[in-house]
Amino acid sequence: MDVDFIQLVRVNADGMLVLDEHGTIRHANPAAARLLGQPVEALRGEPFGVPLAPEEVADGEEPLPVEIGIHRPRHPERPRGTAQLRCAPCRWEGAPATLVSLRDVTEHKVLVEELRTRQRRLRTLSAALQQAHLVEQARVSTLVAEAVEQPIRAARAEARAAGPAEAGGGRAGLNGSAQRIVNYLDTALRAAAEAREELAPPALHEGGLAVATRWLGERYRQRHNLQVRVRVEPGFEEPADDRLRGFLFLAVRELLGNVVQHAATPLAEVVLAHDATRGLHRLEVSDRGVGYATTRPHDLDRSSRRPLRGLGLFNLQEAVTHRGGDFRIESGPGEGTRVSLRVPSDAMRSDPGAEAFAPAAAAAEAAGVP
Numbered sequence: 001m002d003v004d005f006i007q008l009v010r011v012n013a014d015g016m017l018v019l020d021e022h023g024t025i026r027h028a029n030p031a032a033a034r035l036l037g038q039p040v041e042a043l044r045g046e047p048f049g050v051p052l053a054p055e056e057v058a059d060g061e062e063p064l065p066v067e068i069g070i071h072r073p074r075h076p077e078r079p080r081g082t083a084q085l086r087c088a089p090c091r092w093e094g095a096p097a098t099l100v101s102l103r104d105v106t107e108h109k110v111l112v113e114e115l116r117t118r119q120r121r122l123r124t125l126s127a128a129l130q131q132a133h134l135v136e137q138a139r140v141s142t143l144v145a146e147a148v149e150q151p152i153r154a155a156r157a158e159a160r161a162a163g164p165a166e167a168g169g170g171r172a173g174l175n176g177s178a179q180r181i182v183n184y185l186d187t188a189l190r191a192a193a194e195a196r197e198e199l200a201p202p203a204l205h206e207g208g209l210a211v212a213t214r215w216l217g218e219r220y221r222q223r224h225n226l227q228v229r230v231r232v233e234p235g236f237e238e239p240a241d242d243r244l245r246g247f248l249f250l251a252v253r254e255l256l257g258n259v260v261q262h263a264a265t266p267l268a269e270v271v272l273a274h275d276a277t278r279g280l281h282r283l284e285v286s287d288r289g290v291g292y293a294t295t296r297p298h299d300l301d302r303s304s305r306r307p308l309r310g311l312g313l314f315n316l317q318e319a320v321t322h323r324g325g326d327f328r329i330e331s332g333p334g335e336g337t338r339v340s341l342r343v344p345s346d347a348m349r350s351d352p353g354a355e356a357f358a359p360a361a362a363a364a365e366a367a368g369v370p
Contacts, residue, residue, distance in 0.1 A: 015070075015083065015102030018092045023048050026092055035083055035102050037071035052087045052098065070104060081106030123322035141199035148192045156185040201249070208238040209245050213252055213270055224260045226268055233273040239281055243348035247319070248283055254312045255285035255339050263289025263337060279345045280325075286338040291331045316341075323347035 006027075009016045015032030017025055028036075028043040036043065050068055066085040072078055083102040090099040159181040197203075204212035210232050217228030239245045252270055259268045271284040313329075320327040325343035 009099075012101075014104075017043075017048065017100040017102070018090070019048055019052075019098045019100060020092070021096055023052075026097065032102055034073065035070040035104065037073075048100070050085070052085065052100065067105075068102070070102065070106075072104065072106065075106075078106055078110075082109055123318050138200050141196045144192050144196045144199070149189060149196070152185050152189050152192065156182055156189070159185065204245060204249050209248055210236065210238065210272055212249050213272065216249070216253060216256065217270065220256055220260070220268075225266060226256070226260055227266055228256065229267070229269045231269060231271045233271065235276065236272050236274045237276065239345060241346070241348045244281065244343065244345065247348065248281060248343070251283055251316055251320075251341065252285065254316055258313060258339075259285070259287045259289065259337075262292065263287040265289035265336070274345075275342075280342045281345055282340065282342045284338065284340040286336065288336040291333050291335040291337055293331070293333050313339075 009018075009027070010029050012029060013031060015035040016027075016029040017032050018027040020026050025043050025046050025048055028040050030040065033040045033043060050066065052066065067082050068085065070081050070083045072081045075081070082105055084105050086101045086103070088099045090097050159178050162178065201212050201215060203215040207215075210230070214230050217230050220226045220228050239248065256268060256270070259265065265287050268285065268287045271282075271286075273282040273284075274280070275282065317327040320341045320343060323343055324347055325341055327339075327341045329337065329339050331337040
């Protein structure tokens with residue numbers, strides 16, 4: 001046996017074992033003895049007893065490394081830990097053997113778990129902020145109906161009552177000044193009604209997601225000259241949960257806004273689908289615009305490694321992921337963009353604010369707003 005090789009194994013900070021063809025330990029360095037909690041002499045001649053090959057995985061997936069429990073006498077704060085195994089063929093005393101390295105990954109696993117915990121907390125916070133945004137929209141919509149539209153209607157009625165027609169002038173029995181006041185109030189009423197609809201669309205509360213999506217498509221045609229084709233696939237069922245309906249509607253609005261801002265195209269398509277067997281609602285927004293590409297890792301979608309455009313898409317991805325869904329982007333320069341998301345149909349049950357849109361619609365009805 002090469003003396004240099006033996007010396008390298010002896011001084012290596014990782015645990016090193018040499019196993020014969022039967023899995024019996026023929027040599028162990030001091031680090032391996034420390035990790036396994038036994039003297040070197042006690043390890044020699046003993047079966048290792050740990051499968052060296054990782055479990056089989058599906059094609060295209062990376063196998064998980066083999067891990068074993070270890071002793072950590074030098075770390076009293078964590079006296080037990082985990083080591084990862086790496087194997088390589090070698091020869092020992094002229095016979096085929098396997099060199100096994102044991103690397104203490106305890107601290108790495110602790111850091112990874114802490115990172116995952118922080119990510120879960122951030123996703124929970126993101127979802128809570130989005131839900132608070134929904135509730136706040138509903139509250140503001142209620143204020144528009146109660147604190148703006150009602151007083152305007154009252155002022156309009158007073159103006160009509162206080163402005164008798166002048167001789168030979170006026171329209172609908174009003175003098176010129178009173179009529180102008182009524183016209184201004186009518187304009188303010190229309191603006192307030194549009195603002196209320198943007199905050200909490202009655203179409204969503206009264207007609208459901210498909211109706212509200214078509215309404216939104218028409219709004220984008222009028223305001224942004226974007227032709228939106230809405231396709232509702234056969235078997236689509238409206239989300240039973242008001243919160244999920246509101247969440248998907250906000251997603252459509254965010255994605256259509258993304259088309260207007262970045263795609264440079266007059267056409268977009270929205271697809272609504274429902275997989276009853278798997279309990280999923282699916283939403284897809286696509287365009288044939290300029291597309292895009294980026295090499296910045298923090299801009300990439302986790303699933304497809306495609307880029308995210310803007311904070312809105314990032315927040316949307318986080319919200320979908322937090323609720324156990326799937327978020328994907330397909331895009332490329334000159335290829336257009338397709339964003340699809342799938343969300344469990346019961347994803348919102350544990351979230352607060354189930355009636356995020358209902359209060360605004362009810363307030364509008366109470367205010368007599370058409």
